[in-house]
Every structure is written in C-alpha cells, then in structure tokens.
Amino acid sequence: MTGCAPVAETARRLCDRALSWLHAHRELDTLPSTSDLGDPDSVYKPLGETTLAASLVVRDGTAGPGRRAAARSLLDFTWAQMRGGDLLYERLLQHTLLTDPAETYAHFVRAGYRHPRLDELLAHQVRLRSVRAVELIPDRKLAVANAHRIIGLDDDADWDALIRATWLGGLPEPWAIDWMTAYQMTHTVFHSTDWGALPYRLPADLTAYLHDWLPVWIDIWREIRQWDLVAELLVVGACLEEPYCDPDDWRALAEIQHEDGFVPRDGDPIDENPVQRFKDHQHTVVVTAVAGTIAAARASAGRS
C-alpha cells in the first residue's frame, strides 16, 4: 500500500471535478470593494485557499488542458479580486506584523504572479526583528517560513527546529490526538514539504511515524464522516517521501463527491442555500482538489 500510482486515476478525477466546482462557483467568493478587511476569514481566506489549489495544479504540471485552463482562469479571478495584489500590499502597509499577506501572495508567486511594491515591502518586513519574533504557534511559523521561501525572501529559517517544535515533531502518543491537533499536524506536513514538492524535508523518523499512524487516524475520522479532515489526511499521505495512499480511502472520498465536484465537509445535512453551501463546504472542495493534484503528480513522478 505504498505510492500514489494505484490511486492516480481516482486522484485525477477528484481534482478535475473539484476544480470545476470551484470555477463554477467562483462568483460566490468576491471581496467587498474596501481594502480594510474587518473579518479576513469571511472571503479573503477562501480566496487564498482557492488560489492555493489552483497554484498547485499549475505547479505540478500533470493536469490535462481542461484542468490547467480552469486553474489559470481561477488564478486570474482571485488575482483580480486581490486587485492585482494591491489589496495584499495595502493590508501589509496597514498591519506590519501580519503574516497572511505573504502567505496568500506566495500562492500567486507559485503560479507566476508578482507585485513589485509588495515584493519590496516584504523584503523590508522580513528583516524586522519584531516580525521575526511575532508569536505564532509552531505550524503557523512553518507556513510563514514556506511562504517566504517561495517568494524568495531570506528569513534564516531553521527548518529542522521549526518542525521539531510542532506537535508532530514531538513524536506524540498517536492515541492522544484530537480534531484540532489533527489539523495542525496536517499543516505541519503541508508546509514542511511545500505541499508534496519537498517530501524529503520531513525528517525520516516523522515520515515513519506517519506511515504507522495515518491508517488509524484516517479510519477513525472516516468512521464519523469528517470528510474535510479525511481529505487533509489523504494529502498528508501523498506528501510523504514514500507516499501512503490506500485506494480504499481514496475510493471513499470519490464516492462522496457529487457529480459536479462538490464535496461535503462532513455527514451533516447540506444547506440548500447556494451561498451558505459555498461557505460551509468550499474548504473541503479545495482540499479535495489539492489531494487529487498532489497524488496525481506524485504518481506521475514515480513513473518517470
């Protein structure tokens, strides 16, 4: 049960459909005209997530023309929503210590978008002792370090120390994990490996640990239909140096995906209102697209 090859077809189909749903529903995720984001989580965060999924499709380059075109179109849309990067630039101008402008910008940079004034501002920001000392939980520090690396900013990150400071880095008792900690663990892997591009950066003992316990975690969260977390755990498996992709898990995710690409976040009833439906489940569709594109890319890298 190693490698992504046995799930490559399923992964591609999952990603194609998810991306097509994100594209069809993109207009439900538009920013207000003001640049002062009172609640950044409301629309700004989902836009960044959609950008991430699309940027990985472009980066991994294994998608067919349809998926690539959808990804490009989504990136153009979200970049326009960010007013060509101005919004991120202005947000950082106003809030020097915020890290989300760099984190969001990194997804665009991955796909070839640049904003020179933001580059200049970030190069200054990253040199500030105040910025480096901002108190973030360990997996968020990894997110910032990875964003800086993608943008090309030198922040002297000590990757090994950053990874060891996380929950996963402590090689914790696998039976003492909870829902929120599971999400933090998945993000430790996402940022350490840059979403599967640098799998070897996760230390070998942590990779072995994940091979031991991912099957248990996927099992228990599958049982209670926490599909959003299950999809994140599938991404973790696909990001490992020797990927862990159990076809049965991938089949289960494919079975709950609707024809149009929609994926419910859990087993609860789905709101019929399109806006609420988007708000509740967009993240899961994004994670499904991410899982699919990374697994497909790893499978095709394994063949070459």
Place this chain on the structure above:
Amino acid sequence: MKVPAAGPSRTAFVTAADDLADRVLSALRGAENAPFLARHVEQAPDRGAALAAVRLVGADVFVPHLLAGFPLDGQDAAAVTRSLAVFPQEAVIAGAGDAGSAVAWRDWAVAELLTRFDGGRPAVPPGEEPAEDPAATGWRPWCARMAGLSPLAIAGLDGPVHQAARCGALPLSRGAARSMLRRDYLTAVRLIRWLAWLHHDGVPLPLDLEAALDHAVLLGGHGPRTALDIAVAERLLGRPDDAHRRR
C-alpha cells in the same frame, strides 16, 4: 447447554463471569486459597451460570497459577473439566456467532494449561489457521479477533496465535490506538495486553505501552474482566500490581 449470544441468561452468564474474574483477581493477589475455583462454583447461587462463567473467563482462570505460583488443586481442575463438559465447544461456538475459531483457540489454551498443571499430554491446537496474516485480512478485523483471544496473552503460553502476534506488533498497536481514540477501552486493554506480551517476549513496539496502559486504565478500565486483563498486562510489563494507582 448453549452459551447464548444474547438474552436474559446471557446477561446472567456475563454477571457470573464478572464475579468469577473478581475471584481470580483475589487469588492472584493472595486473598484466596485452593480450591478457589471449585468453591466459587459450589457456592454460586446459580451453578450453571458459574460454570458458564468458567467458559467465558477461559484460560484466565489460571492466571493465579501462572503468575503467582498458585497450586492447581484437583478440585479446581475438576471444575474446569466440568465446565467443558456442560458447555462443549460446539455449543459455545453455536452461541458465539462468527467467533467460532476464537472459541477453538480459547479452548485450546484452557486444555493446554489444564493438562500442563495436571501432568497430561499437551492439547492439540485447532486445525485451522490461528490468525491469518494481518496484512491479508486487514489490521482492523485481525485486531478484533486478537482482542477476543486476549486470555492467550500470558507469560508461559505460546503457540501459533502467539507467533502471529509476534509478526503483528504494528497492527496490534494500530488496533490499540484506534480503540483508545474510539473510547473502546475494553478492546484497547485487551490489545494492550497482547502488546505487553510482545514486550515481555522482547519484540520492539512502536508505542509507549506504559502511557497507553495508564491512559486506558484511568479513562475506562472498569469491570472485573478488564481489571484482570490490566493485572496481567502490568505483570507482563514488570510493573507492580495496580502500578497506576500508586503514582
């Protein structure tokens, strides 16, 4: 007589098994003398239920003999033999649903220990495969099966099931972690007992077993039969009885 899978008599048998497990624990801790098994059956309000309890507790009735040097009295051996006659294997299997092969292996352990203490010939293991390769059956069903065979996980007993366990340290650990996360501490403790057996046997484990055992005991180690699993696991780990309560 059948051991029913459900219903009022099943409840009576399970209660009787709890009473017997309590008695076995007392014997393990030195608070009983021989023939405690025979006396337990003799004095029980429902002797049929007490004999069924001997079948349900299985090889664990010999825990005091294996771990505390308790002498096997002829009357105790006779009580166990009688339970096998009153509740023959076929009848127990008929009441156990799909756990038939587990019954056969549990009975093998009882017969093996009985003849060992009685000076008889070793029991013949059941013909079928004890516990298939967990990689072939999947670690979850395999662990469910091994949990049902936890009375076999005791120092001094070895056989094909134990050999399968030696090859299954990771699947058993996964099963224990899964049970803990599902708050199924009854199953968790049974699998931890197998892991403790492996530890005692020198097999390296991917799990901090002492922490897992303490956690399972503190959060869900209730009931006399679970207490018996815990007592055996602690002794296999070389810890004093009820080590968790002394910390």
